Structure formats: structure tokens, C-alpha cells
Amino acid sequence: MGKEDMHLIWGSGSGPCWKAMIALAEKGFDDIEKTLIEFSKKGHKSKEVMELNSRGQVPTFKDGDIIVNESMAICLYLEKAYPNSGTKLLPEExxxxxxxxxxxxxxxxxxxxxxxxxxxxxxxxxxxxxxxxxxxxxxxxxxxxxxxxxxxxxxxxxxxxxxxxxxxxxxxxxxxxxxxxxxxxxxxxxxxxxxxxxxxxxxxxxxxxxxxxxxxxxxxxxxxxxxxxxxxxxx
CATH class of the missing domain: 1.20.1050.10 (Glutathione S-transferase Yfyf (Class Pi); Chain A, domain 2)
Structure with missing residues (x-):
């Protein structure tokens, strides 16, 4: 796994998507593959999203075979999977x-x-x-x-x-x-x-x-x- 295996599906103006993107940038993964959907066109209910998140919501994040949905879960996953990359979002003490x-x-x-x-x-x-x-x-x-x-x-x-x-x-x-x-x-x-x-x-x-x-x-x-x-x- 690594940034070449990562893919984020997101929507502009979504607070949850923004949280995931800030975390990715802090960890040094801001240049991963991303797909921008349009809420007005029901992009969050597209086949691509529904296959990864049955709730039809974004952000949806894929790291190799690992799928993580929900912004807080994505942030916590990144810190656990890549503790030595970029910013430490969670202190050790x-x-x-x-x-x-x-x-x-x-x-x-x-x-x-x-x-x-x-x-x-x-x-x-x-x-x-x-x-x-x-x-x-x-x-x-x-x-x-x-x-x-x-x-x-x-x-x-x-x-x-x-x-x-x-x-x-x-x-x-x-x-x-x-x-x-x-x-x-x-x-x-x-x-x-x-x-x-x-x-x-x-x-x-x-x-x-x-x-x-x-x-x-x-x-x-x-x-x-x-x-x-x-x-x-x-x-």
C-alpha cells in the first residue's frame, strides 16, 4: 500500500471531504488519485461510489484493497497505517x-x-x-x-x-x-x-x-x- 494505491472520491464544499483531504495533505498524500463528484448531479449516488459505500456518501477512500468511509475513520486510518509519514495527527504521549x-x-x-x-x-x-x-x-x-x-x-x-x-x-x-x-x-x-x-x-x-x-x-x-x-x- 502507498499513495500510488490510494483513491479519494470527494465533493467540493463537503466538510467531511475537506477533513479527509486536509489529513491526506498533512500526511504527504495530497497528490493521490482523486475523483470530484457533483452533488447537484447525484454524483454521490453513482455506481462508483455505491460499490465502495452502500450509503451513497462521500468521502470514500480506497488504499489498495482497504476501503475506508467517514471522514474521522479516514483520518484515524491514515495515522495508524502511516504513522511515520508527514504530520503526526495524534500525539504519542x-x-x-x-x-x-x-x-x-x-x-x-x-x-x-x-x-x-x-x-x-x-x-x-x-x-x-x-x-x-x-x-x-x-x-x-x-x-x-x-x-x-x-x-x-x-x-x-x-x-x-x-x-x-x-x-x-x-x-x-x-x-x-x-x-x-x-x-x-x-x-x-x-x-x-x-x-x-x-x-x-x-x-x-x-x-x-x-x-x-x-x-x-x-x-x-x-x-x-x-x-x-x-x-x-x-x-
């Missing part, structure tokens, strides 16, 4: 390892729920004509309130690290996970002005090669506008 794993899973579980599911997907799944209604507005405002409390926790985590990385002195799996969610906040209109440490974290890590080179291609085409800016004025 037990206490440091525990902290990084804790923060990575904490970010994945809580931020996915409070940013993606309760705000972004909640809005997308609500018919546009109902988004002006009292029921939707009250629910969205409550979801934003919960998200603000969550962001206070991450603002504190980043401040306490004093290193520019959330999990310790070095870039780690915790950063792979956290950064993509913070980027989604900015993408959908948050200024992060109320969270200066997260804002600094976003700007500084955005210059890291693994993040800059894997930045979602269609995000570079221009900022979102109008009603798509879900967090503008709210965060």
Missing part, C-alpha cells in the same frame, strides 16, 4: 493523545449538530415560504442561542491552548475537525467578531498549506450573498 481525541470528537459531535444540522440543514430543509413564519424564526433564534453558547466553549479552548492550535502545541486531528466547522461559520456569514480567538485561529490556520490547497474550489469563486448568509448579524 497518552495524556496529549487523550486531549486531542477528546477535542476532535467533541468538535465533530457538537459543532456538526449545532452548526450543520440545527442551523444550515434546518434552514435548507424548510420551504422558503415558511422561513418568514413565526415558528421558523423562533426555532432558528433558539438554535443560534445554543450555537453561541457552544462557540464560547471553543473560544475558551483556543485561548487556553496559547499555541494557535486547539489540541496542544502542534497541529493535530483536533484542528482538522475544528477548522472546517469554523470555516463554515465564516462561509455562511459569521464575522466571528465576538470570538476573537476563533477569528485569529481561522485566519492563521487558513494559511497552512494543507488547508489552503484543499480549500473548497467553489468557495473560491466568490462569497455567498443575501439570504444564504444565515449567520450574518446573528453571530
Amino acid at each position: 497518552v495524556a496529549d493523545y487523550a486531549k486531542v481525541i477528546q477535542l476532535a470528537i467533541e468538535a465533530q459531535e457538537n459543532l456538526n449538530m449545532k452548526i450543520m444540522i440545527k442551523c444550515i440543514y434546518f434552514t435548507w430543509m424548510t420551504p422558503e415560504e415558511k422561513r418568514e413564519g413565526k415558528e421558523f424564526i423562533e426555532a432558528f433564534e433558539n438554535n443560534i442561542k445554543d450555537l453561541k453558547e457552544e462557540l464560547k466553549i471553543w473560544e475558551k479552548h483556543v485561548k487556553e491552548s496559547e499555541s494557535g492550535h486547539v489540541g496542544g502545541k502542534a497541529f493535530s486531528l483536533a484542528d482538522v475537525v475544528l477548522y472546517t466547522f469554523v470555516a463554515y461559520l465564516v462561509r455562511f456569514g459569521s464575522s466571528l467578531d465576538d470570538y476573537p480567538n476563533l477569528l485569529k485561529y481561522y485566519k492563521n490556520l487558513g494559511e497552512r498549506p494543507s488547508i489552503a490547497k484543499t480549500f473548497p474550489p467553489h468557495w473560491k469563486e466568490g462569497p455567498l450573498e443575501g439570504k444564504k448568509l444565515l449567520f450574518k448579524g446573528a453571530l
